Amino acid sequence: MSIIKVFVVKGEYITLSQFLKEESIISSGGQAKWYLQDNPVILNGESENRRGKKLRAGDELEVNGEVYKFQEQ
Template structure:
C-alpha cells in the first residue's frame, strides 16, 4: 500500500508520523515501536523517533506500507 501524507508544517518527526499514519495510537508508543520494528526513511534504517521528515521523504514500514511526505502546497 502506498499513501501520501500532507505536511501542514515544514516537517514532522518520525514519532508524529507514526501516529498520523495510524500505525500507533499514541506518541508514547513510538519509542517501543521503533525498538521492535524496522522503519526505513529514504531507504535507510531509522530508529530515532525525533528524526525530522520533510516533503519529498519516503518512509517504508514493512507489512504496513510506503508513505510519501508532501507539503500542503503540492496538493493538486
C-alpha cells in the same frame, strides 16, 4: 510492489513519532520508542529508529509494510 500512499506535511516537517500516531500505527507518542525498537522503519532507503527524526516533503518512508511519500501542503 506496494502502493505508495501520499502523506501531506502541514508545516515544515512532522516527527516520526507524530507521523506514527497520526497514521494510527501507534496510539500514543510514548509508544514510539518501543515500536521503533521492534519494527523496522526505512527512511529514504536507510534504517531509521529515532522517534524525533524530522520527516519533510520529498522523503519516502516504509513502515508496517506500507510506503509513504511525503509532500508539501
